[in-house]
Amino acid sequence: MSESRAAFDQGTEPSSDEQIAHGGNLAQACQQWGGSPADWLDLSTGLSPYPYPVSEVPSHCWQALPYLQADFLAATQRYYRPSLLPDSYSMLACSGSQALIALLPYLLKAQPILLPELGYQEYQRAWQLAGQPWRQYPSWDEPSAALHLDQQLALNPRQHLLLIQPNNPSGILFSQQQVLNWAAALDGTLIVDEAFIDQRPEQSMLNLASLPNNxxxxxxxxKFFGLAGLRLAFAFGSQPLINRLQQHLGSWPVNGPSQWLAKQGLQDQEWQQQQRQRHQHQMQAQQQLLAPLLRAWQVSWQQQQGLFCSWLLTPKLGKELAELAAKERILLRYWHGPKGTLVRMGLCADLPRLATFTAKLLSAHSQD
Ligand SMILES: Cc1ncc(COP(=O)(O)O)c(C=O)c1O
Structure with a gap:
């Protein structure tokens, strides 16, 4: 029996036999609210709206069996810099970290895991499906999360821990030193999911010269490269764990076109720099545009990360927002819980449309 308990019930989230709702499902939005995908402005994901420009893929990438190519691995090495890591560390490439998340509860030691109350729900689903115990810790702000984790680990170090750095959707991010402290306090594996760290790569644990084996x-x-359809992710960890994951993933975990296209993006440092500046500039403009609305709504909790911003609304405001957004064909992401409705808005490349939408929301609010 699982010890699981959902403190923040994510109203739209599934029971164990349903699919988890993710952002970016325009077909489902059209079915629910109408219109065609082209009518919608999709702000429901944390993906960059500025994808790395994809060029034509040479035919050999489609035709040959996709063994990991040396030039792809060299580009990976240069971008993530795992050469700084201890010899006991290994790396693997796979078609999206989702594939690894589903395997982890079967491959890690059978003991409870601490999962963020707010965070990528596929972890909870994976532990639930594997029949492994999980518990939640508060993940709205760093101090309460840290306090809870310190207490939990002091009570029972024989646990695994998941940190999402920065957390999606709550945006919280712990210092590298704090992560190392928890790794030392744990008699289990500390999973650090850095899916959204590329905007601030200096904060990645991969920058440290020495890392613990757990x-x-x-x-x-x-996410950062705006190419989620490519399905590509990397894992870095102790050799025995990486080897086990690799064995379960099987041969050819990354297809040939993905390797070829990702290699271009990983090598292109000038584009990466521009992408960071573009994201920063655009998020600032987006925040400025939203500020009067958030003030009018008296939003008490908000966070922003490079690729998304999140706010907590009362259920009434959350409902009003969802209705108007659907009418205006703007797709956002909502989590309904006892604290209210958490809304996540991805980085928007179409600010004029967002400005019109914001003005309509302000005017609807002033008539309330
Ligand atoms: C925190 C986090 N981790 C992992 C994933 C899965 O990403 P992917 O399978 O594309 O690597 C997501 C997807 O949204 C995410 O938000």
């Missing part, structure tokens, strides 16, 4: 670092390619 860390497993996950990096997703699709």
């Amino acid at each position: 860390l497993l670092l996950l990096r997703s390619f699709g």
